Amino acid sequence: MSAVGVRVRHYRERLGLSQDELAVRVGAAQQTIQSLESGKIRKSTFLPMIAKELGVDLDALLFGSQSPPILADNVRPLLMASTRRVPLFSTRDSVLVHAYLKDQSVQSLSGKWIAMDYSLPFAESGPRLFALKLGLSDEAFQPEFRPGDQLVIDPDAPIQPSDPVIVLRPGSERLILSKYRVLSQSGNDVDYELVSIHPDFPSFNGSELKSLEILGPVIQMRRPVSSRVRLAVLEDQGR
Incomplete structure (x- = not known):
């Protein structure tokens, strides 16, 4: 468990809240x-x-202190808080996503984007951050993800074993998702395979990997709250 995760659980349980x-x-x-x-x-x-x-300060959650960490005069703060627009593509926009990775002025067909607090949580993310909205026909992403989910992808983030990654397969009209599984590693040489999270879809290994391009790992999943749940939350806060 990460230090941040330990503190989230501690403060959550202190209030008697479940994860849900x-x-x-x-x-x-x-x-x-x-x-x-x-x-x-x-x-x-x-x-x-x-x-x-x-009910805690963000710094307390991130650093375990009720006050911000003291920085030396010659050390720059991690990142000033700001909001950034992240383009929202669909899994059908494989050509546009590939173009966006080379030119960040490229927009999705819908022109939609999601607003992200681009401060401490995403301080290490590169400029090519983007999101994918899953559709009803994206069976290969299930059961871990479901239609309507928005997956945030960081093409510049290092891929860790078992990370879900977005993959481009030449000739395919859709982007696909697989889990990155390391088979063996020697120095900088990594032998890996891409395992489908859905049992009815193929996994890839060996020479098959040469025809695939990993566009980046999924670093967050955002699931929009239904209007009914959102209304219940608002009513609860109004009591």
């Missing part, structure tokens, strides 16, 4: 809270909202 209850309050998926607490993911745009719901 905290997730509903901040508009996240229960899986996001679970992944944070277990250390599966180390950063999330929901952290500022989680800190607010838990």
